[in-house]
Amino acid sequence: xxxxxxxxxxxxxxxxxxxxxxxxxxxxxxxxxxxxxxxxxxxxxxxxxxxxxxxxxxxxxxxxxxxxxxxxxxxxxxxxxxxxxxxxxxxxxxxxxxxxxxxxxxxxxxxxxxxxxxxxxxxxxxxxxxxxxxxxxxxxxxxxxxxxx
Amino acid sequence: xxxxxxxxxxxxxxxxxxxxxxxxxxxxxxxxxxxxxxxxxxxxxxxxxxxxxxxxxxxxxxxxxxxxxxxxxxxxx
Numbered sequence: 001x002x003x004x005x006x007x008x009x010x011x012x013x014x015x016x017x018x019x020x021x022x023x024x025x026x027x028x029x030x031x032x033x034x035x036x037x038x039x040x041x042x043x044x045x046x047x048x049x050x051x052x053x054x055x056x057x058x059x060x061x062x063x064x065x066x067x068x069x070x071x072x073x074x075x076x077x078x079x080x081x082x083x084x085x086x087x088x089x090x091x092x093x094x095x096x097x098x099x100x101x102x103x104x105x106x107x108x109x110x111x112x113x114x115x116x117x118x119x120x121x122x123x124x125x126x127x128x129x130x131x132x133x134x135x136x137x138x139x140x141x142x143x144x145x146x147x148x149x
Numbered sequence: 150x151x152x153x154x155x156x157x158x159x160x161x162x163x164x165x166x167x168x169x170x171x172x173x174x175x176x177x178x179x180x181x182x183x184x185x186x187x188x189x190x191x192x193x194x195x196x197x198x199x200x201x202x203x204x205x206x207x208x209x210x211x212x213x214x215x216x217x218x219x220x221x222x223x224x225x226x
Contacts, residue, residue: 038226054225055158057218060202085225097226117226123204126225127158139159140224 001081002065004056006088011037011098018082018100026102029079032109036099036117042092044140049130053137054087054096057125061085068119072101076108081116085126118146150174150213154186157220164190173213180207182217195222 001018015035019026042049069081084098099116103109121143128140150173161167169186177185179198198205199218211217 056225057155057157057199057202057220060199060218063202121226122223124225125157125199125220125223127221128224129158139221142222143224143226 001083002062002069003082003084004058004061004087005084006086008094009084009086009098011035011084011095014084014098015082015100022080022102026079029104030102031104032106033100033102034106034109034113036097036113037095038097038117040090040092040094040096044130047130048133049092050133051092051131052090053129053131054090055127055129056085056087060125064124065120068116068123071119072112072116075115076103076112077105078103078108078112081112083116083120085120085124087126121146152177152182152211152213152215152217154182155216155218157218159221160193160196160219171217173211173215177211178207179205179209179211179217182211183207183219193221196220197222 040052065083072078079102082100086096090096099113101109101113130138130140152171152173154169154171156164156167164187171182171186180192183192197220198207200209200211200215
C-alpha cells in the first residue's frame with residue numbers, strides 16, 4: 001500500500017494497524033519483516049535547519065512508487081509492502097518516510113526494503129526545501145549516498 | 150492542439166510560474182516544447198522530464214494533449 005500524507009504520522013501505529021488489516025494475507029507465510037523509518041534532522045550540509053517543505057508531483061508520485069514496488073516484487077519474493085511518505089510543512093523529529101516489507105525470509109525483506117528506499121530517493125518526484133534559522137530557504141540539490149552528511 | 154507543461158520545485162522558481170500551455174505541432178519533441186515555452190532559458194543539464202507522469206528523454210516525441218513536466222533531481226525520503 002502507498003500513502004502520501006500532509007499530516008503527521010506515527011510509524012509504529014501505522015505498522016500495527018496495517019499488519020492487523022493484512023493478517024489474512026501474511027498469516028503463516030511471513031518469516032521476516034524489515035522496516036525503515038526516515039526522520040527529519042535539525043541539521044544538513046553544515047547548517048542548522050528548523051523546518052522544511054516537501055513538495056511533490058501528485059499522481060506521478062503514486063505512479064512512480066507503484067513502479068518501484070513492482071520492480072522490487074520482480075526481484076524478490078515480497079509478500080507485501082507499505083510505503084508512507086509525508087508532504088507539506090515538516091519539522092525536526094517528524095517522520096518523513098516509512099518503508100516496510102514482508103517476506104518469507106530475511107534476505108528478501110532486507111534487500112527489497114533497501115531497494116525501495118533507494119529507488120524512492122532517486123526516482124519518485126518529491127523535493128525538499130529547507131528553512132534555515134535565519135528564515136532563508138534553500139532547495140536540497142540532490143540526495144546523498146546515505147552514508148555521509 | 151496544445152499540451153500542458155508543468156514545472157516543479159526550484160525550476161518553478163527559476164521560471165517564475167508553475168505551468169504553461171504549449172501549442173502542439175506534429176513531431177514535436179520534449180526539448181522543442183521547452184524551447185517554445187521557455188525561450189529565454191537554456192535547458193538545465195540535470196533536468197528531468199516526464200510525459201503523462203512517466204520519465205522520458207529530451208528527444209521523446211509528444212502527442213496532442215499530453216501533460217509534460219520538467220523538474221530538478223528528486224530529493225525525497
